[in-house]
Amino acid sequence: MRKALALLTALLAVIMAPIATAAEQKEAPLVLAAASLQESLNAAADAWSARGHPRPRISFAGSSALARQIEAGAQADMFVSADEPWMDELAGRKLLKTGTRVSFLRNTLVLIAPRVSAVKLAVRPNMPLAQALGTGRLAIADPAGVPAGLYAKQALTKLGVWVSVQGKLAPAENVRAALALVSRGAAPLGIVYGTDAKAAPDVKVIGLFPAASHDPISYPVALLASSRNPEAEGFRRFLISTEGKALFHRFGFGTK
Template sequence: MPSLILRLAALLSLLVMPAAHAAPDDRGPLVLAAASMQEAMTAAAESWAARGHPRPVLSFAGSSALARQIKAGAPADLYLSADEEWMTDVDRAGFIVRGTRANMAGNRLVLIAPAAKPVALRIGRGMPIARALGKGRLAMADPDSVPAGKYGKAALTALGVWPSVAPKVARADNVRAALALVERGETPLGIVYATDARASRAVRIVGTFPVGSHAPIRYPLARLKASRHRDAEAFRRYLLSGPGKAILARYGFTAP
């Protein structure tokens, strides 16, 4: 009889253990966030966890790649895009919970160079950026799809120099990949967000693009219809709250 009781207890433990390991509350909500948000969102997730919540799971990539994942059925809870166009694309496709979309932060667009190889170039109409590049290339996130690249192309077009640099563009999957090309000295110049440049000691800012040379840089946040996590809405609201905005400001993000 004792051995039978022990076997039954062991069987019961096997039946219970998988359920415990599969509990969705063991982790926080899954957030798909623009690559430029890495440091700020990591700090926000840690702050949220310090308040007694499961730490959110963060996945960073270009906003366009994240939008495609969502439309392909990715089971995420929140989407944080680096521009409004990709959020609108996901919204029109029916993946956003109505009433949860809000602009969370803003940013500035800058031209950078390796810290060890400074470049003197004044940003303005007709600036000699092609001459400054020489035989090198201009690192940018893909100007056809990734927000940072689209902002960069718009700014260079407004300043009348896009045709001269278009053949010299080194296209990257996201803004952090563009930053890495300049950090490693593989390109003499690059276009990234001000917050990306601030996060790296290996680059320096050559200049800031005029605000009117491109569309306003805004980061919209929304909850996805696929969301099932009980903390998803609460974490979304936290990011938009005073403490959440303070974290963003600490990392250089501006008001939307």
């Protein structure tokens, strides 16, 4: 009887082994995402993993840098951009999977200073931003292509102060690098997204840029045409679901 039971147990183990191995071998999708999504998208990946899926691997950088990597043939499954134009460019090059692009998040643009700063400055037309900087520089993401920098340039131009500060910039490779300059006190003022400021305890918001001063800050997500990972579509759907959007709300994002 014992021998029969042992044989049955061994047989069941052999039968079940391929199933366990197949589950373990599911490949985690690779997501290329805007730097401003670090906390929120990692939280979403954790929530997706808790449902029994492989935790998505996420590479954060400026949207411009990521789009260029995709154009150069980077092997990834999904792209989440901090603006529409970079996603438009990839769509124009047929690098997105048809029917998977969705614009699902919004953000705001704010002027920040180190938490200990005594600077007070109302964000308005012709504000004395250059004078408030003194001998310091304004930390922004590179306005030559990074979305946060482009939005910042639009806003400063609309408010009539771009010319006065363009020679006093500290351009950074992405919005989180700009945030770090202010957080460390290396720059007296900076322009970042509202969600970035919320994530950094060492900075404070001086003012909010009017929505009409820049293009709407819109985050689209899409699968890449080269993706063959079946897990990627499930994660994309989770991000744009009611539950996914509620998660992003907790980090200060608006949703569409």
